[in-house]
Amino acid sequence: xxxxxxxxxxxxxxxxxxxxxxxxxxxxxxxxxxxxxxxxxxxxxxxxxxxxxxxxxxxxxxxxxxxxxxxxxxxxxxxxxxxxxxxxxxxxxxxxxxxxxxxxxxxxxxxxxxxxxxxxxxxxxxxxxxxxxxxxxxxxxxxxxxxxxxxxxxxxxxxxxxxxxxxxxxxxxxxxxxxxxxxxxxxxxxxxxxxxxxxxxxxxxxxxxxxxxxxxxxxxxxxxxxxxxxxxxxxxxxxxxxxxxxxxxxxxxxxxxxxxxxxxxxxxxxxxxxxxxxxxxxxxxxxxxxxxxxxxxxxxxxxxxxxxxxxxxxxxxxxxxxxxxxxxxxxxxxxxxxxxxxxxxxxxxxxxxxxxxxxxxxxxxxxxxxxxxxxxxxxxxxxxxxxxxxxx
Numbered sequence: 537x538x539x540x541x542x543x544x545x546x547x548x549x550x551x552x553x554x555x556x557x558x559x560x561x562x563x564x565x566x567x568x569x570x571x572x573x574x575x576x577x578x579x580x581x582x583x584x585x586x587x588x589x590x591x592x593x594x595x596x597x598x599x600x601x602x603x604x605x606x607x608x609x610x611x612x613x614x615x616x617x618x619x620x621x622x623x624x625x626x627x628x629x630x631x632x633x634x635x636x637x638x639x640x641x642x643x644x645x646x647x648x649x650x651x652x653x654x655x656x657x658x659x660x661x662x663x664x665x666x667x668x669x670x671x672x673x674x675x676x677x678x679x680x681x682x683x684x685x686x687x688x689x690x691x692x693x694x695x696x697x698x699x700x701x702x703x704x705x706x707x708x709x710x711x712x713x714x715x716x717x718x719x720x721x722x723x724x725x726x727x728x729x730x731x732x733x734x735x736x737x738x739x740x741x742x743x744x745x746x747x748x749x750x751x752x753x754x755x756x757x758x759x760x761x762x763x764x765x766x767x768x769x770x771x772x773x774x775x776x777x778x779x780x781x782x783x784x785x786x787x788x789x790x791x792x793x794x795x796x797x798x799x800x801x802x803x804x805x806x807x808x809x810x811x812x813x814x815x816x817x818x819x820x821x822x823x824x825x826x827x828x829x830x831x832x833x834x835x836x837x838x839x840x841x842x843x844x845x846x847x848x849x850x851x852x853x854x855x856x857x858x859x860x861x862x863x864x865x866x867x868x869x870x871x872x873x874x875x876x877x878x879x880x881x882x883x884x885x886x887x888x889x890x891x892x893x894x895x896x897x898x899x900x901x902x903x904x905x906x907x908x909x910x911x912x913x914x915x916x917x918x919x920x921x922x923x924x925x926x927x928x
Contacts, residue, residue, distance in 0.1 A: 549699065572661070574665065575666075576592045576616060605625070605660055610664050628674075631770050636674075638816065649681075668706050676716045691707055740815055742844045751895035756823060756893050757823045839881050842873050869906055
């Protein structure tokens with residue numbers, strides 16, 4: 537029964553059999569040093585259809601003795617205890633079906649590099665829940681930084697190694713792919729000043745000016761989220777736009793939402809202040825519901841993540857950063873992102889979004905007091921070193 541259930545759960549991943557130990561486990565070699573698997577567990581009924589943590593440890597000890605380290609990415613319960621793996625584990629948790637906050641990426645990649653550089657015998661095992669989206673995001677960034685892969689080649693290798701033919705991409709969530717591209721630009725661009733502290737994202741908070749929906753077909757609910765900087769396990773909702781007082785323009789061509797021009801300037805909603813100090817990693821959720829028998833039923837749901845710093849300061853067409861001292865001192869830095877409906881993410885990692893709600897969406901923002909931020913960076917630049925270099 538257990539083997540049947542596991543074959544269903546792991547159906548999209550390539551099978552792995554260890555002849556020496558007579559083990560069927562969901563595990564993949566991306567390179568000889570980078571292994572991935574789905575999240576192992578230590579309790580029933582999960583053991584019926586998931587990897588046993590005891591089997592994983594048995595495999596690692598048999599083939600690598602003590603030269604291994606596990607990277608757990610699950611923001612939810614990991615499924616086992618640190619003691620189950622002799623405390624040979626690092627936790628970098630973030631939410632399922634989402635990209636990580638960007639500042640985690642350099643930290644994870646550098647942690648992997650540090651461990652692998654300690655010994656030629658060392659290997660890394662990375663997992664999330666299914667060992668695909670979150671795991672593939674991190675593996676792609678490792679390949680880009682430590683193995684000089686291109687953005688596309690990193691994704692292709694992960695899919696080729698991890699997935700059965702015909703079962704799609706290893707990393708299919710568009711927001712996760714967007715963050716891999718951010719990371720590629722971060723590593724490969726030589727014009728980004730070394731003192732930019734991506735590992736301290738509190739510096740990059742911004743003000744949302746307005747959100748514009750182009751060619752709306754239905755009335756929708758828009759909620760805005762960001763990651764808790766102290767706890768990356770999950771993201772938090774900051775505000776849901778009101779389809780009445782938060783709309784400053786409404787026509788068949790577009791609808792514009794904003795808090796900057798609210799009719800009632802004495803905003804009493806405590807959450808509304810956060811819309812003006814948010815980020816740098818922002819999630820927009822868009823839903824449409826209809827009432828039936830006094831209940832609201834969801835007919836469409838989509839979301840996307842973006843990073844305000846990358847969208848404001850990086851010119852992809854020129855592979856150039858616009859982080860310029862004069863521009864910073866002017867305190868007039870603005871940013872925007874525009875996405876079509878087909879560039880948005882679907883329900884729980886799928887492409888399913890339901891009814892098409894609009895043609896495209898635009899978000900506009902600005903940064904407050906970057907001049908003070910810049911002065912602080914310059915002051916501390918001599919004591920700060922970049923986590924990742926383009927020469928890795």
